[in-house]
Amino acid sequence: MAKGKTTFDEAKCKGCGLCVAFCPTKILVLDPKRMNQHGYQLITITDPDKCIGCAFCAIMCPDSVITVERIDHE
Numbered sequence: 001m002a003k004g005k006t007t008f009d010e011a012k013c014k015g016c017g018l019c020v021a022f023c024p025t026k027i028l029v030l031d032p033k034r035m036n037q038h039g040y041q042l043i044t045i046t047d048p049d050k051c052i053g054c055a056f057c058a059i060m061c062p063d064s065v066i067t068v069e070r071i072d073h074e
């Protein structure tokens with residue numbers, strides 16, 4: 001099963017929540033306790049082990065905040 005590792009360029013995030021809405025495994029949440037220097041809420045990954053590396057989050061993000069590294073297991 002493929003897995004993924006996501007990296008967020010947090011300074012560029014605008015807290016729009018599109019990545020949260022489109023993640024099929026529902027592991028992304030807007031975290032009210034964290035914000036960037038522009039005052040936007042940041043994303044927290046609730047369960048990184050469940051990321052399947054689909055990159056829907058990165059494709060949907062209008063500000064190119066997210067990089068997804070796909071890790072394929074035999």
Ligand code: SF4
Binds near residue numbers: 023025068
């Ligand atoms: S790569 Fe896919 S599973 Fe992983 S966080 Fe992004 S949308 Fe969710």
Ligand code: SF4
Binds near residue numbers: 015043060065
């Ligand atoms: S889609 Fe991009 S800008 Fe919007 S909340 Fe997610 S990471 Fe931030």
